[in-house]
Amino acid sequence: MSKLVIVGTVAFDAIETPFGKTDKILGGAATFIGLAASQFNVDATAVSIVGGDFPQEYLDLLSNRNIDTSGIEIVKEGKTFFWSGKYHNDMNSRDTLVTELNTLADFNPVVPENYKDAEVVMLGNLHPAVQQSVLDQMITKPKLVVLDTMNFWMDSALEDLHSVIKNVDVITINDEEARQLTGEYSLVVAARKIHDMGPKYVVIKKGEHGALLFHDDNVFYAPALPLEEVFDPTGAGDTFAGGFTGYLAKTGDFSFENMKKAIIYGSTLASFCVEKFGTERMQNLEDDEVHRRLLQFKQLTQFEIELS
């Protein structure tokens, strides 16, 4: 079992979908990543920042699941990062209604002392310079660094993004962002170009179409479980990344073969995340539910063709 450092936002989200809307609820990349990783009972810390308005019960929710919260700075006089969005009818696109950075604007992540030798680091979507500052604090070189990012940083901080990308082992990025980052339409060619930027492993997330894992000339394709209904996609990508990283941290095996399994676990957990608003479904997910859905994933994808 490896120690895991998670850095990312801890936030309030207000979400509107065709199925309903929420007031301010618990959200943020580090939250979703942490909840997903906690399925594997890893020894993890969440590094983030919140304001004095952030409820203790949300922090307890993480610590009750074995996520150390000592790295979540509480700025008493500040307010917590707030995001509000509205999904379109197809649930694949959304409009951002409100972004209030609040305390996040001055976020200087501090990794707790006893996690500075963690083997695995998961850099959630943040300014790439902030992501780099976490790596700079590690006193031993992590065995595995996973980075998530988005098009916003390609538009506003491309140089910093290129700098931090050089130092990571795995990047998770969606298909449109991979195309934007490389100028290539073919995901095979895009993955190769991103590989050349640093990451030995490139995970391309395609939402309802699943995820691809590229490593040298190897490719693995995990479909997303076809769902009757996507209730709220918020946090699905972070849940995927958290499941992926959590499984790898638990097993300590960072081979391509094991990453395939990690992708399947990530996809499985993401398929739960979208069933309810925000973190609701992830807060009380039982092991046997996960187990049953993994079986569904096997049935969905496995076939028998005898080839010599």
Add this chain to the structure above:
Amino acid sequence: MSKLVIVGTVAFDAIETPFGKTDKILGGAATFIGLAASQFNVDATAVSIVGGDFPQEYLDLLSNRNIDTSGIEIVKEGKTFFWSGKYHNDMNSRDTLVTELNTLADFNPVVPENYKDAEVVMLGNLHPAVQQSVLDQMITKPKLVVLDTMNFWMDSALEDLHSVIKNVDVITINDEEARQLTGEYSLVVAARKIHDMGPKYVVIKKGEHGALLFHDDNVFYAPALPLEEVFDPTGAGDTFAGGFTGYLAKTGDFSFENMKKAIIYGSTLASFCVEKFGTERMQNLEDDEVHRRLLQFKQLTQFEIELS
């Protein structure tokens, strides 16, 4: 080995892609379906219509691959169906530049006598009333009827489409068309509604995102092989359908389990089709190339998670 009846267009295509353009070349649904099915050395006939301008060498190309062409009516004074299209840079959308129905406007398919007891019938994309007329000619009820269709018939001949759909076992349809036919965004719900219209098996084609097979509560998802370059997508859907149906006709096993394999074969053959213009790649495809690509498909999708 089952006998196979293929009905569909045999045509001239003129294609423009970002990589180049062609003059009038061999095309048509029955052509692509036939070439794909011929990989399995099935006893097949192609039922279609062409004009006096259609070269004998194109007919020979089919008959040399064991596709009976006696059901292809040649209207000496007529012209062959002609389609011309231009693909956009993403290769996922295209504009139709020319559609000349010519002899196709009066197509009354006639199934050759010795194929009226065929076990398998593949109804390529055509007016649904024409598709039905083929079924009406069968003297024994086929064990498997596969139908392909498109949005054009939903707009112009929906009632006829509903009539013929009642009589088929498998429908192949793309994701947007499945949504149009049912008014449902979720493909799971759409497949269930199409299932209720008649077909016990629903295959939803998602292009570069692969294909889904639905049967009652069972789902199988075959991704498309990620390709460096899609040179010309023309005929990929028909090649998929031809590979799917050809494999089923060869094995005579129409179970869900065997249909999974048929989907993989269809996807594999389609991945070759798009590598060159029109039928070029399919005309001289070797068994060992197919074999190697099936291995790639296994590597792409298969994983080991021990679950009890």
